[in-house]
Amino acid sequence: MPKRINMPKLSDTMEEGALIAWRKSQGDPIKRGEILAEIETDKADMEFESYTEGQIYALLVEPGQTVPIGTPIAIIRLAGDSDEDMQAAMSGGAVAAAPASAQAPQPASVSPAVPVPSKAAPVPPSAFAPPVPAAPRQSYTPQPGVVSGPHVSGPHVSGPRITPLSLDDDRIRATPAARKLAEERSVDLIEVEGSGPLRAILVADIESYLEKLETAPEPTDGVRATPLAVRMASDLGVDLEVVKGTGPGGRITKSDVVQEAQRVKDSAKVREAELYRGALQLSQKRKALIRNMVRSKDEAPHFYLMVDVRTDALKELRDRLNAESGDQRTRLTYTHLMIKACALALEEYPEVNATYRADEHDIALYESINIGLAVDVNDELVAPTIKSCQGKDLWQLADDANALVRRARLRKLQPQDYADGTFTISNLGMVGVDRFYAIITPPQSAILSVGSMQPRPIVVDGEIVVGTLTTLGLSVDHRVLDGVKAAQFLGEVKRLLEHPEDLVKDATVSA
Secondary structure, three states: OOEEEEOOOOOOOOOEEEEEEEOOOOOOEEOOOOEEEEEEOOOOEEEEEOOOOEEEEEEOOOOOOEEEOOOEEEEEEOOOOOHHHHHHHHOOOOOEOOOOOOOOOOOOOOOOOOOOOEOOEOOOHHHHOOOOOOOOOOOOOOOOOOOOOOOOOOOOOOOOOOOOOOOOOOOOOEOHHHHHHHHHOOOOHHHOOOOOHHHOEOHHHHHHHHHHHHHOOOOOOOOOEOHHHHHHHHHHOOOHHHOOOOOHHHOEOHHHHHHHHHHHHHHHHHHHHHHOOOOOOOOHHHHHHHHHHHHHHHHOOEEEEEEEEEOHHHHHHHHHHHHHHOOOOOOOOHHHHHHHHHHHHHHHOOOOOEEEEOOOOEEEEOOOOOEEEOEEEOOEEEOOEEOOOOOOOHHHHHHHHHHHHHHHHOOOOOHHHHOOOOEEEEEOHHHOOOOOOOOOOOOOOEEEEEOOOEEEEEEEOOEEEEEEEEEEEEEEEOOOOOHHHHHHHHHHHHHHHHOHHHHHOOOOOOO
């Protein structure tokens, strides 16, 4: 039985995936464990391995296309499958079930037959979408003595003769005479309440409507509009003063308001076409970043602290350690020293290494210190996580950080490289930013921002001297921390950077 391959869920937060490239072509044989495709998820670009063996019969998604998880992306022909089996699979017939670990649940029914694809024309995944159920029919219960449709039997109904009416709910029910009068008097039938069978509009209803308009008091703002038009304008944000009325006596009707709203919408589209020269398609990682940042600002009440740190001693330590270790160890950077300082400060203040849990109404303290490092890769912001920073010496942290950055630049990060962060560092000093505040990465409770290191005048022992300073910013979730505790943590980071020998107490320089 043919095997249908669906867009897999490759991360716990993945909702859709973008196909980067096929590693196999239509007609190629494929074995279990071979790479079938490269897929961009919300966290990483990942290779998708085949979990079955056979021949690629159809590739249903083109490179660059984004589809929801569970959408069919390929069909594999297994040994023993007949041409009839493949035709049935392409038309939405029976196929072998995909493993639950790699595939999302599939709809029970699929759409009508689609043609077998060629290499030049992949079958769109929408061809396998479940059919949209038809809307249920409106039921109608006839009432005694009331005309109920175009074919009525039974006793004669007394009263004026009424033209049979359609039961179609998408049109306004009105007698021909009422429609003619409405057209002559510029009445919008949707504003008239019918009193006839099935709430049909009669001539008497038109006359009553016109009488109410004539006796209505003149508006104080000088704009003559029907009550429905006024309500509609409020809902749609239409300025009645710019609308020309076509109703009785030049009144503005609902149709006038709708036409004006459509005109404004069309004008906005024309304006957009003139204003914008194009649009950038968002990657899956960018979409996830947007969702997280919006969630952070919506849910976490941020407050901010800032402190200047003198870094002359930090530079001396970095230069000395690099000179002493030579090529035997990783060359240290200011970022490596920042990571170590934050790790030690988080050990001293575990309340910062925590998160607010809304469901439990408590604050949970993390077991490990996992520091995320914000990195810009090909104009994309990623924040891979250095795991278990507690207890690691400076060079171990530097090696871990460098390995993550290398994988990020090669676009080889995996979802586990982003997972379980408890604190984040964002450094824009290398691009000349003096100071800034970053947005907290949920569900973390704080993020440290690092500005550029610059010579500035400072006062030492009553005298003005020139020193190198950087500005640290701390964004804090007020649900987890108050100002004093956050200030104590930031003060400890400052102390460690200004007295950096404490950063290497647990390490030796030699390899």
